[in-house]
Amino acid sequence: MIVSGSASQSLAAELARELEEPLAAVDYDRFPDGELLASIPDPDLEGAERAIVVASTVSSDAHVELLQLQDALREAEVDEVVTVLPYMGYARQDRIFEAGQPISSRAVARAISSGTDRVLTVTPHEAAVCDFxxxxxxxxxxxxxxxxxxxxxxxxxxFLSPDAGAIDLAETVRDAYGDGETDYFEKVRHSGTDVEITPSDVDVEGRDVVVTDDIIATGSTMSEAVAVLGDRGVGDVYVTCVHALLVRNAYAKLARAGVEAIYGTDTLEGPTSAVSVAPIVAEHL
Known part of the structure; x- marks a missing residue:
């Protein structure tokens, strides 16, 4: 049985079709004082062998909702609870940056772990968060x-990655596409505010470019990089990423920079969700 968080309903439905498993009925409510109540009023839930919760934790509310769904499954005495985090919120807060700060990804991972037997997370920014x-x-x-x-x-x-450390991502997309060259952007800081961003070696003149990334949030660095490509006579520029957060005016920034199209997955459901991760998740279930 597939149980969907409110932010992952489309992906949950795709995964249910992929695995040929039923999609549970789920209610999402909010009390007048702001508290959430996520429940699973499904008569087929009691004593089920396995339930798979699919929930991107895109907000603090989504974290609470996930914990409630996990607890409801425990209360229903489901034999095995599997939690799929298409997008794991707080995953980038994976270390202490200043004295007195928490490791937020560890804190949320421990909370999620308490209500599940197994966790899958899709393309975390740092794979090391899985150890939390x-x-x-x-x-x-x-x-x-x-x-x-x-x-x-x-x-x-x-196929361009945002930096040398992410070249594997560009290579993976290139290999899946079946043709092309890979490269990465170099960032040269001339001052506190002056940062030069250029592809490291490859000639892009007259060629189509696919900029790859795992997460795009504000789009600021990405739009600057795309603008540089335009100055070098690039053909069409496409942006593709696993997690298209695209907060505030990110989409507009990229469009103004000359991006032909932005393609994301359904780990974060929105207008750029051009492909589902359900098939690859299903392989691990």
């Missing part, structure tokens, strides 16, 4: 899915 779960979580790499929505007729394509 008890027992550890499994990271599902969805980067290969990013090639699917791309046009089939890209001109001599170049």
């Amino acid at each position: 779960f008890e027992p550890s979580a499994t990271a599902v790499d969805a980067a290969g899915r990013l090639a699917e929505p791309l046009p089939e007729d890209l001109t001599d394509p170049v």
Whole structure:
């Protein structure tokens, strides 16, 4: 049985179809004082062998909702509870940056671990966050899915990662697409406010470019990089990422920079959700 968090209903439905498992009825309510109540009024739930909760923790409310769904499954005496985090909130707060700060990803991982037997998380920004779960979580790499929505007729394509450390992501998308070259952006800081962003080596003139990333939040760095590509005579520029947060005016920034299209997955459901991660998640279930 598949149980959906309110932020992951489309992906949960896709996963139910992929696994040929039923999709549970779930209610999401809020009391007048602001407190949440997520419940599973499904008569087939009691004593089920396995329930898979699919819930992107995109907000503090989503975290609470997930804990409530897990607890409801325990209360129904489900034999095995599996938690799928398509997008794990707080995953980038994976270390102490200043004295007195918590390791937030560890804190939320411990809370989630208390109500589940197994955890999967899709393309975390740092795979090491999986070790914060008890027992550890499994990271599902969805980067290969990013090639699917791309046009089939890209001109001599170049796949660019945001930095040298993420070149594996660009290579994975290129390999899934079946053609092209890979490169990465270099950032040269000339002053506190002057940062030069350029592709490291490859010639992009007249070539289509696919900029790959795991997460796009504000789009500021990405839009600057795309603008540089425009100055170098690039063909069409496509942006593809696993987790398209696109907060505030990120979409507009990228469009103004000259991006032809933005493709994301359904780990975060929205207008850029061009491909589902359900098939790759299903392989781990």
